[in-house]
Amino acid sequence: MGGLMAGRVRLVDVAERAGVSMKTVSNVVNGYAHVQPKLRERVQAAIDELGYRPNLTARRLATGKTGMIALAMPEIDHPYFAEIASHLAAAAAAGGYRVIIEQTLNDPVAERAVLRDREAGLVDGVIFQPTRMATLEIAKLHDDLPLVLLGEVEAPVTTDHVMIDNVAAAGAGVRHLLALGRRRIAFLGLVHGDVTATNRQRLLGYQEALIEAGIRPDPTLVLTADGFSAQDAHAAVDAAVAAGLEFDAVLCRDDRFAAGAVTALRHAGLAVPEDIAVVGWDDTAITAYTAPTLTSIAPDKRALAERAFELLLERMRGHHGPGRHVVVDHTIAVRESAPAG
Template sequence: MTIREVAAAAGVSPKTVSNVVNAYVHVHPETRRRVQGVIDALGYRPSAVGRQLRSGRTGMIALAVPSISAPYFADLARHVAAQARERGLVLVVEQTEGQLEREREVADGQPVRFADGLLLSALEMPDEELAAPHPDTPIVLIGEHGGSDLPVDRVSIDSAGVARLAVDHLVSCGRSRVAFLGDKAPVHNSARLRMAGYRAALDAAGLAFDSTLVPLCDDWTREDGHRATVALLAARPDVDAVFAANDELALGALAALREAGRSVPGEVAVVGVDDVGEARFSWPALTTVAIDRAFVAERAVELLTTRLADPALPPRQLQTPFRLVVRDSAPVTARV
């Protein structure tokens, strides 16, 4: 089976078949589906070695995230893998554990030298390093980073806006002693921005910031959420709402509140961030700000493949949609 036979069967040129095989972005979606259908039906298998030699590419892209086990990043990886597969690419996933040196190594291409490009979710790398040229491995940033003038392809999440939405909801339910779970030492980008949104929402509501409502967290796991909530209840038994920087922290908070005999949402309302799968099935079901991970994955892979096809393009920046999902832990009717 040759590329010319595939082209004849699909009614396109051999060049178009080659573009589909090599995952070039400038192919009409309907043409791509038709050609891929013919490739699958005929069992055509292009020579991987030949393709790599001709293009100078491996057909692999890398995704680097802080934690593969965290539900948010596990689901993001699932979506990215689907987008890569749709474009005929292979995905390699690397875990940085949120450590600065690991993020630098990945950005420099050390663990993923064979990848054509990198999708990077960095917690610790400063903006000036993220903005530095990486000619050997094009990078698309995912998540919360610096200002809008950062000259790099990225799919951003407005973490401050996410926090404001969550806290605004709690305040609208009549809550006035709103705690924040997610403050870390040392602080990373996500924690800093969600703290900023939390404080901005309090200020807009005329509520004073109170550090006793902000217990420190070692990390953003449910164990950390549980420990922080135990400490919070000891310091501030009058707390009437908890905004957790992610759903893992919120799930830990729900467990601690249940163990302490505190009614949710009657005495304490709880809101998380991410809308992970377990949020629907917790008790009570968790109110959360949903981040559109499918959008992040699709747009990030699109930005990367476009960058690979045309390195001279100016950087593009996209904002990820988010929305409040109201469930039983902080329903609209839960007013005090």
């Protein structure tokens, strides 16, 4: 490292090592798009070699920007959110930004802090999946902070919003099971105390697809769990089987619930998919490691993260138009638990 200590490396040191001007280094550090790719690579190599770390306070004073964005989500250990975070980090890095991740745990106080307190002065923009905040409160609190919302919450008219169509996706899952000849399709499921809109939309899509097929929805087939874990799903399926509930398929709220359902059915002596077909949701890494492997509704998580970052970048660069509502695609990733008919 040429005798330089990582904590003392300056912008001029990077410029000298890369053989470019300080302005070019500054453009790379700040993510300006007009830098030639080969030049950007040379500067980034010098940054990595010297261990240069931008002084965020100095950068903000000089440019009004920190080069940081925040991603606020309910659970960082949920496979779906973990994969969204990974895709967003890659998109942000390509755009010259770093990501701070914050977990809100569906706590309204923590959600308000994302917009009102904790991120003030630290980040240039926020990508946020709220579960408890109302539309008007979001509109009041985010003020001029560039913001993009994820998920099923209703967005203010001034705020960008990226999501999948949960009603349509649930309907696609049900139609896949109907095509396999299944008619007693359970929905797993509701969760005691859940306040989010996600499952209400998925339940609606499930019910509408059954009605469309001429099947009257049976409320006893809507299973309720005590919590959000695979163990909770396992317990809910155990209880349904023990009560003698008859069903030949299960549409699950996420892949964790689907994994719990598969295990519970196996313990009950029921074969998947021969006796009961199972469809998960989110198409996370879990799907490859269950036995059998899981068919899963697959939102385009990469497109969701990349589109959210694109919208946020436009806001951070001064776009002030009305909120844009973007719906990304979904498919069904077909595997062993509910094979193609």
